Amino acid sequence: QVQLVQSGAEMRKPGASVKVSCKASGYMFGGYYIHWVRHVPGQGLEWMGWINCNSGVTNYVQKFQGRVTMTRDSSISTAYMELRSLRYDDTAVYYCAKDREGVSDFWGQGTLVTVSS
Amino acid sequence: FVMTQSPESLAVSLGERASINCKSSQSVLYRTNKKNHLAWYQQKPGQPPKLLIYWASTRESGVPDRFSGSGSETDFNLTISSLQAEDVAVYYCQQYYSTPSYTFGQGTKVEIK
Numbered sequence: 001q002v003q004l005v006q007s008g009a010e011m012r013k014p015g016a017s018v019k020v021s022c023k024a025s026g027y028m029f030g031g032y033y034i035h036w037v038r039h040v041p042g043q044g045l046e047w048m049g050w051i052n053c054n055s056g057v058t059n060y061v062q063k064f065q066g067r068v069t070m071t072r073d074s075s076i077s078t079a080y081m082e083l084r085s086l087r088y089d090d091t092a093v094y095y096c097a098k099d100r101e102g103v104s105d106f107w108g109q110g111t112l113v114t115v116s117s
Numbered sequence: 118f119v120m121t122q123s124p125e126s127l128a129v130s131l132g133e134r135a136s137i138n139c140k141s142s143q144s145v146l147y148r149t150n151k152k153n154h155l156a157w158y159q160q161k162p163g164q165p166p167k168l169l170i171y172w173a174s175t176r177e178s179g180v181p182d183r184f185s186g187s188g189s190e191t192d193f194n195l196t197i198s199s200l201q202a203e204d205v206a207v208y209y210c211q212q213y214y215s216t217p218s219y220t221f222g223q224g225t226k227v228e229i230k
Contacts, residue, residue: 044222045158059216095165097165097166101171107165
């Protein structure tokens with residue numbers, strides 16, 4: 001069965017970076033994109049971008065351009081999302097999700113990233 | 118793209134109908150495939166979102182048939198025909214017409230009256 005397992009919760013100081021991993025299993029990793037979405041506490045879902053797990057081509061929402069990098073390691077079926085220059089308002093649960101024709105059909109369990117001094 | 122959901126929250130009695138509206142600032146109907154690139158997700162506290170509906174009206178495998186989606190171009194609805202206790206959640210619409218920003222609505226909280 002399809003599973004996406006994300007890395008554990010992280011705490012960072014403002015200005016630091018965080019890298020979240022998303023290990024996929026149960027399907028052909030290279031055949032699908034991975035989406036990254038975050039959920040800020042008390043707010044809604046926010047789309048961040050996607051990575052083509054075959055070619056490595058990425059596409060980021062303008063808001064995160066210059067601060068986010070999405071990568072993948074096909075040898076271990078794992079996608080990564082790195083966010084730099086963290087701010088307090090980056091505190092959120094970050095999700096990876098498998099793409100199917102644009103929708104996110106399977107989701108990771110989420111990774112809480114807390115930005116605090 | 119701006120996705121606007123209404124209401125922000127609603128309370129419905131068990132067994133009654135719940136309806137959520139989602140309006141898009143631009144049409145999400147893709148002329149090439151004649152499909153509306155609009156999805157609905159359900160999110161319960163402490164859980165990731167769950168895909169309910171895609172192409173505006175196609176139910177995801179395993180989703181109960183009390184959930185239905187309708188609408189076209191810029192105006193969409195999610196209906197729960199007979200609300201069950203396990204349907205308490207926040208519901209989001211999402212357009213996947215305009216990459217890379219597959220924008221979500223702000224969410225609608227559904228509770229039991």
